[in-house]
Amino acid sequence: MTTQLKQATGKVPPSGNPLVAHRYGADPYALVFGDRVYLYMTNDALEYDESGVVKENSYSSINTITVISSADLVNWTDHGAIAVAGPEGAAKWATQSWAPAAVHKVIGGKDQFFLYFANNASGIGVLSSDSPVGPWVDPIGEALILRSTPGVEDVTWLFDPAVLVDDDGKGYIYFGGGVPEGQFAEPGTARVMRLGEDMTSVVGTAEVIPAPFMFEDAGIHKWNGVYYYTYCSNFYDGERPEGSPPAGEIAYMTSDSPMGPWSYQRTILKNPGHFFGVSGNNHHAVFEFHDSWYIAYHAQTLSKAEGIANGYRSTHLNRLTHHEDGSIQEIHADYEGVQQLGTLNPYERIPAATMGWSAGVKTASLTAGGEQIVTDIENGGWIGLSGVDFGSRGAETFQASVLGLEAGGVLELHLDDPAGPLAGKLSVSAANGAEWTELKTEVHGAVGVHTLYLVFTGADGKGLFKLAAWQFTAEA
CATH class of the missing domain: 2.115.10.20 (Glycosyl hydrolase domain; family 43)
Known part of the structure; x- marks a missing residue:
C-alpha cells in the first residue's frame, strides 16, 4: 500500500518564507x-x-x-x-x-x-x-x-x-x-x-x-x-x-x-x-x-x-542592506527568504520540533512550559530539514525518542524529497501513550549533504505516535 503524502501549505520547499507552517506568529x-x-x-x-x-x-x-x-x-x-x-x-x-x-x-x-x-x-x-x-x-x-x-x-x-x-x-x-x-x-x-x-x-x-x-x-x-x-x-x-x-x-x-x-x-x-x-x-x-x-x-x-x-x-x-552612506536599501519581500547559514549536524541530538518544512504535524509542550514535541502526526505527514550534512563517511544508525499511541506507525527517512530515496525505517509499536521509548534502526545511503525528510506512515484517522527528539550516529 502506498501512503498518500500530505501537501505542504504556506511554506513549500525550497522556499524559506514563512518561517514555519505548523503555527502562526x-x-x-x-x-x-x-x-x-x-x-x-x-x-x-x-x-x-x-x-x-x-x-x-x-x-x-x-x-x-x-x-x-x-x-x-x-x-x-x-x-x-x-x-x-x-x-x-x-x-x-x-x-x-x-x-x-x-x-x-x-x-x-x-x-x-x-x-x-x-x-x-x-x-x-x-x-x-x-x-x-x-x-x-x-x-x-x-x-x-x-x-x-x-x-x-x-x-x-x-x-x-x-x-x-x-x-x-x-x-x-x-x-x-x-x-x-x-x-x-x-x-x-x-x-x-x-x-x-x-x-x-x-x-x-x-x-x-x-x-x-x-x-x-x-x-x-x-x-x-x-x-x-x-x-x-x-x-x-x-x-x-x-x-x-x-x-x-x-x-x-x-x-x-x-x-x-x-x-x-x-x-x-x-x-x-x-x-x-x-x-x-x-x-x-x-x-x-x-x-x-x-x-x-x-x-x-x-x-x-x-x-x-x-x-x-x-x-x-x-x-x-546598509549602503556606505548609511541609507537602507529597499527590501523586496518574497517567499524565497534567505540563504541557509551553514549545515545541520545530524550527529547532535535534534529536538523533533525543528523544521525546515512540514505537513500533517503539530507541536505541543511535553510538560508545562517545557520541551516541545511533535504531535498530531497524520499518516503521510512529514518534516523536512534543509542542508543536513552526513559527512563523507555517512550515517550508520538513527535513533529517536517516541511515544507510541493507539495505532503506532513507521518513521521513514527519505533524502531530498518526501518520496525520495529511502535511507531507513523506524517502526513504532502501538501503545497506550504512557511511556517514552528510545528506538534505533540502521541507515543506508545517507552520505554528504541532503534535505532530510522524516515521513510518518500508519493508519488513517488514528493516533500514530509522538516524537520528542532524534539523532544519527556516524559510520565508524
Missing part, C-alpha cells in the same frame, strides 16, 4: 544570543464563530508569546508558547500580551534576558529570565509603563515596544502609536525612554520621536554609530506631502543619539499586500546575525494558503 522581534537567533512573536490563534467558522482575528484573547530559534535561518526550532498574561501567566495583572521585544544584558556577571510586551494598548510589561527560552517571571509585579509614566500621558496606544542595550550598557525602550483625531501627518505618539540599569525600571521622562504619519510598530538598531528608529506608517487615505511615507509601510529615521533628535529618511518595506496579495498591518524587527543584517516581518501568507486570511499572520525573513 506575528509582530516578530529578534534576539541574537550565542550562535542562534530567537524570534518572539504574538501568538495568533484561530477564533471561531458560533457556527465553527473562522472569524476575523480580534487579538482580544492573546495572552501568550511564541518563540522559535535557528542557527542557520532555514531550520527553525519551536520552543512553544510563553504564558505571559492572565491567571495562568507570569504577569497576572495583564490581560493580553502583544508585540514582544526581547533583549540580553549581563548584570552582575550573569546573563539576563528581558521580555517586554504590550498589555493590549494600555501599557507595557516586562518579564525576566536567565535563559532566552525561559522560564520567565514577573520581576516587578505590575506594568513597567502606564499612562502615569512621565511623558506618555498623550500617547494614544501604549504598546509595541522595542529595546536597545547600547555599547555602554545603557538601555532604552521605544514604544507608542496611534493617531489622535485628525493628526495623521504628525501624530506625535512615538516615544523613547531610558531604562534603569536593572532593565525593569524607567528613568526620567519619555521623549517624543516626531515620526511623520506614525501608526505603530517601534523598531531600533544601531549601525556604524548611527541609530535607526523604524516604524509603520498610518493608513491615512488623503493627500500626503511629497517625501511622506505611503500608507502601511516601514519607514526609518536616524540620529546620532539613542534619544534623538531624529531625522526622517524614507520607507524601506512596502505593505505585505504589495508582495503577497493580502494586506494588513506591517510589523518588523531589524537585527544582525553573523555579520549580515536581516529584517523579520509578518504577512498573512500561511492563512491565505489555508483560505482563512482573516488577520492571522506569519513571520518572514529577508536580507537588509
